[in-house]
Amino acid sequence: MNMQQFNEGLLAFLGEATTPFHAARSLERACLDAGFVNAAERSPEPGGPGVVVRQGGSVIALRPGKNPLMSDGLRMVGAHTDSPCLMVKPTPELKASGYQQLGVQVYGGALLNPWFDRDLSLAGRVSYAHPDGGVATALVDFRDPIAVIPSLAIHLDREANSNRSVNAQTQMAPILATAADGDDLDLRQLLAQQLQREGAVSEPVEVLDFELCFYDTQGPALVGLDQEFLASARLDNLLSCYIGLQAMLQTSEPGWSLLVCNDHEEVGSLSASGAQGPMLRHFIQGLLQPGDSMAELMRRSMMISADNAHGVHPNYADKHDAKHGPVLNAGPVIKVNASQRYASSSDGMALFRLLARDLDLPVQSFVMRSDMACGSTIGPITAGELGVTTLDVGVPTFGMHSIRELAGSRDGWTLQQILTAYFSIAGPPLNSGN
Numbered sequence: 001m002n003m004q005q006f007n008e009g010l011l012a013f014l015g016e017a018t019t020p021f022h023a024a025r026s027l028e029r030a031c032l033d034a035g036f037v038n039a040a041e042r043s044p045e046p047g048g049p050g051v052v053v054r055q056g057g058s059v060i061a062l063r064p065g066k067n068p069l070m071s072d073g074l075r076m077v078g079a080h081t082d083s084p085c086l087m088v089k090p091t092p093e094l095k096a097s098g099y100q101q102l103g104v105q106v107y108g109g110a111l112l113n114p115w116f117d118r119d120l121s122l123a124g125r126v127s128y129a130h131p132d133g134g135v136a137t138a139l140v141d142f143r144d145p146i147a148v149i150p151s152l153a154i155h156l157d158r159e160a161n162s163n164r165s166v167n168a169q170t171q172m173a174p175i176l177a178t179a180a181d182g183d184d185l186d187l188r189q190l191l192a193q194q195l196q197r198e199g200a201v202s203e204p205v206e207v208l209d210f211e212l213c214f215y216d217t218q219g220p221a222l223v224g225l226d227q228e229f230l231a232s233a234r235l236d237n238l239l240s241c242y243i244g245l246q247a248m249l250q251t252s253e254p255g256w257s258l259l260v261c262n263d264h265e266e267v268g269s270l271s272a273s274g275a276q277g278p279m280l281r282h283f284i285q286g287l288l289q290p291g292d293s294m295a296e297l298m299r300r301s302m303m304i305s306a307d308n309a310h311g312v313h314p315n316y317a318d319k320h321d322a323k324h325g326p327v328l329n330a331g332p333v334i335k336v337n338a339s340q341r342y343a344s345s346s347d348g349m350a351l352f353r354l355l356a357r358d359l360d361l362p363v364q365s366f367v368m369r370s371d372m373a374c375g376s377t378i379g380p381i382t383a384g385e386l387g388v389t390t391l392d393v394g395v396p397t398f399g400m401h402s403i404r405e406l407a408g409s410r411d412g413w414t415l416q417q418i419l420t421a422y423f424s425i426a427g428p429p430l431n432s433g434n
Contacts, residue, residue, distance in 0.1 A: 001246070001250060003409075003410065003413040006246065006412065006413045006416060007222065007230070007409055007412070007413070009242070009246070010220075010230070010239070010242050010412060011219075011220045011221070011222070011230075011232075013026055013238065013242050014220040014232045014233070014234060014235070014238055014239075014242075015219050015220055017081075017234065017238050017241075018121075018123040018141055018213070018215045018234075019057075019123045019124050019125070019139075019141075019211075019213045019215070020056075020057030020058075020081040020082045020083075020263045021056045021057050021124060021125045021139050021211075022123060022139060022141065023057070023081040023234075023238055023241060023261070024053050024056060024057050024058060024059045024081055024261070024263075025053075025139065027051075027059045027061070027081075027241060027245055027261060028051050028053050028059060030245060030249070031049070031051035031061050031245070031249075032051065034049075034249050035048075035049065036048075036049040036050055036051045036061060037049070037050050037051070038050070038051065038052070039051060039052050039062070048064065049061070049062060049063045049064065050062050052283070054272070054273045054279050055263065055271070055272055055273035056125055056137070056263075057081050057082065057263035057264075057273060058081065058260075058261060058262050058263045058273035058274075058279060059081070059259070059260070059261045060258065060259070060260050060261075060279070060280065060283050061245070061248060061258070061259045062256075062257070062258050062259075062283075062287075063248060063251070063254045063256070063257040063258075063423075064256055065254060065255040065256040065257070066253075066255075067255070067426075067427075069256050069287055069288075069292075069297065070289075070292055070293075070296065070297060070300070071300075071427070072255050072256050072300070072426075072427055072428065073255075073256065073297060073299075073300030073301040073302070073427075073428040073429065074256050074257075074258050074284070074297065074300075074301040074302075075254075075255055075256065075257050075258070075301070075302060075422055075423050075425060075429055076257075076258045076259075076260065076301065076302065076303040076304070076388070077244040077247065077248070077258070077259050077260075077303070077304050077305075077306055077419055077422075077423075078244075078259075078260045078261075078262065078275065078303055078304070078305045078306065078378050078379070078382055079237050079240035079241045079243075079244050079259075079260075079261045079262075079305075079306045079307065079378075080237045080240075080241075080261060080262045080263065080264075080265035080266070080269075080275070080307070080378060081237075081238065081241060081261050081262065081263050082107070082108070082237075082263050082264055082265055082266050082267075083108070083233070083234040083236055083237070083238070083266065083401075084106070084107060084108035084109055084110035084111070084236075084266050084401045085107050085108070085110060085213045085214065085215065086104040086105070086106060086107070086110070086115065086172060086174070086213065086214045087104060087105055087106075087107045087211070087212065087213050087214075088102055088103070088104055088122070088124075088187070088210070088212040088213075088214070089102075089103040089104060089105055090209070091103075092104070092187055093184065093185045093186070093187060094173055095179050095183075095184070095185070096173075098178055098179055099175050099177070099178055099179055100175070100176050100177040100178070100179045100183070100185040101173040101174060101175050101176065102147070102173060102174055102176060102185075102187065103173055104168075104172055104173060104174065104214065105168070106168045106172070107213070107266065107267065108266030108267055108401070109266065109401050110401055110403075111399070111401045111402045111403070112166040112168065112172065113164075113166060114399075114402045114403040114404065115149055115172065115403050116149050116150065116151040117148065117149070117150060117151050118148065118149070118216045118217075118218070118403060119145035119148065119216065119217045119218065120145060120146070120147040120148060120149070120174055120214045120215065120216060120217065121141070121142045121143055121144060121145055121146055121147070121214070121215055121217045122140075122141075122142045122146060122147065122212055122213070122214055122215075123139070123140060123141035123142065123143075123212065123213060123215060124139070124140065124210060124211045124212035124213050125137060125138075125139055125140075125210065125211045125212075126138055126139070126140050126191050126195060126207055126209075126210045126212075127207075127208050127209045127210065128192070128195070128201070128205040128206055128207045128208055129205060129206040129208055130205075131203065131205070135208065136205075138195055138198075138200035138201070139200070140191060140194045140195060140198060140200070140212075141198070142194060143217070144217070145217045146176060147174035147175060147176045147214060148174060148175055149172060149173070149174050149175070150175065174214060187210075188206075188207040188210075189207075191207045191210060192204055192205055192206070192207050195207075215233060215234075216233050216403050216404060218233075218404065219232075220232030220233070222409055223406075224409075227409060228328075228329055228408060228409055228410070229328065229406055229407065229408060229409055230406070230407045230408070230409045230412070231404055231405070231406050232404065232405065233403055233404055233405070234405075235308060235397055235405040235406075235407055236307070236308045236397065236400050236401065236405060237265070237306075237307050237308060239308060239395055239397075239407060239412055240306035240307055240308065240394065240395070241261045242412070243306060243395075243412050243415050243416045243419065244259045244261070244306055244419060245259060246416050246420075247416050247417075247419035247420040247422070247423055248423055250416070250420050251420050251423040251424050252424075253424055254423045254424060255423065255424065255425055255426060255427070257423040258284075260275075260279075260280050260283075262274050262275045262279070262280075262378055265307075265377070265378050269378060269381050275378035275381040275382050275385070276381045276385065280382070280385070280386070281294075281385060281386060284297070284386075295387065298386050298387050298388040300428040301388050301389075301428070301429070302348065302351075302388065302389050302390070302391070302428075302429040302430055303343075303379070303382050303383065303386070303388050303389070303390040303391070304348075304352070304390070304391050304393060304419065304422065305343065305377050305378050305379030305382065305390055305391065305392045305393070306393055306394055306415070306419070307335075307377040307378070307379075307392065307394045308394045308395055308396070308397045308400060308405075308407070309326055309333035309335055309366045309393075309394040309395065309396045309397070310326070310366065310396065310397070310400060311325075311326050311327060311328045311396030311397055311398055311407075311408075312325030312326060312327060312396075313398055319369070319372070320369065321367050321368070321369050321370070323367075324365050324366050324367040326364040326365075326366050326396035327364070327396065328396050328397075328398070328406075328407065328408035328411065329408030329409070329410045329411055330362055330364055330396075330408075330411075331356070331361060331362030331363050331364050331411060331414055332363060332364070332393055332394065332395055332396075332411055332414055332415040332418065333363075333364045333365065333366045333393060333394050333395070333396050334349050334352060334353075334363060334364070334365050334366070334391070334392070334393055335366050335377075335392040335393060335394060336349075336365060336366065336367050336392075337367065337368065337374050339374070340380050341368075341374040341375065341376040341380065342374075342376070342377060342379055342380065342392035343377075343379035343380045343382075343383040343390035343391065343392055344379075344390075344391050344392045344393075345389065345390075345391070347389065347430050348389055348390065348391035348430070349391060351391075351422075351429060351430060352391055352393060352418065352422075355418050355421045355422055356418050358421070359417055359418065359421060361414050361417060361418060362414070363418075364396070366396075377392055377394075379391070379392040389430060393415070394415075395407050395408070395411040395412055395415055396408065396411065
């Protein structure tokens with residue numbers, strides 16, 4: 001795989017993965033196409049690669065190594081499938097001033113202003129009464145633009161460019177249609193029809209509940225005079241999911257390699273399938289043989305948490321530490337925070353730099369300004385849950401948590417090569433004995 005092929009596959013993945021559920025399905029399918037098998041969560045197929053999906057939106061993929069697990073340890077990469085968005089409320093139908101709308105709640109730390117005046121569609125997971133009894137679940141994706149959140153004209157708010165705030169309760173409901181007298185929008189009926197259109201069911205069903213996200217229908221694209229940039233929704237953090245997957249699939253002689261892509265990172269990771277839940281620990285415990293020690297395995301293992309970093313914005317350069325402003329297309333970033341908002345330690349950083357040096361690839365560093373609060377990742381959570389040495393890295397981006405983000409078109413490919421080398425390490429990734 002060369003960089004052009006990498007980016008072509010990335011664009012296709014980003015366009016398909018409109019929700020965490022669709023991302024997990026795409027990641028699982030890529031693994032199955034590469035010869036992985038569906039694995040029971042606590043018992044992956046002996047001797048072969050396995051993949052498991054949990055709660056619809058989280059994925060673990062494993063490639064066993066040639067040597068015993070306890071001697072080699074695990075080389076792990078972690079990312080997350082969810083992105084900030086607008087999610088539909090349980091009873092969402094609204095009618096106001098002659099228009100049909102849906103009520104939404106904000107998922108994660110979304111940058112709200114860019115959601116106005118975009119062509120929006122709707123996708124997610126739908127649960128319905130199965131004709132033979134019980135509850136069944138299927139994915140839906142309308143794909144076509146079916147909604148919009150129009151901006152208020154500047155004539156009605158002369159301070160819009162200097163002093164406009166957004167009220168998520170009163171100003172973010174998307175418009176789907178005009179409403180004549182007696183017309184009532186029935187979302188569950190629309191979903192039942194969409195299930196039939198997509199072939200998920202062959203006859204009308206009763207939709208019982210749903211988890212739905214609005215998303216921008218503008219597709220991902222390479223932009224710039226020389227296509228140096230990648231513009232897309234959900235780069236945070238589907239970019240890292242794709243990088244981690246390709247690194248695992250491209251590794252020809254892997255040690256024990258594991259990729260985990262958790263849901264719910266953007267809302268704190270505390271869920272059954274989030275990084276602060278038991279999913280990964282349970283999976284690893286299922287790999288152990290009688291007498292094996294989880295603590296000893298973790299001492300021989302390492303986790304690289306891959307999540308996007310803040311590139312230095314040329315129009316807002318003062319928002320960065322002058323010595324730690326990553327530049328797009330200048331290489332992936334090692335993320336450091338003294339308060340452990342990132343989990344990077346010197347031994348893990350040294351290993352990453354060594355792998356990059358051997359490949360003659362660039363690496364950058366990011367530290368938040370000392371007078372600004374720092375975000376976090378699944379890195380510290382996973383380190384705390386498992387007691388494993390963890391490193392936080394990522395691709396530098398602009399517009400994080402916007403409806404459309406921007407990254408360099410070379411950085412993902414660079415990070416994939418480094419992670420491929422990491423997955424190929426023979427023996428424990430670190431020899432520090434920590």
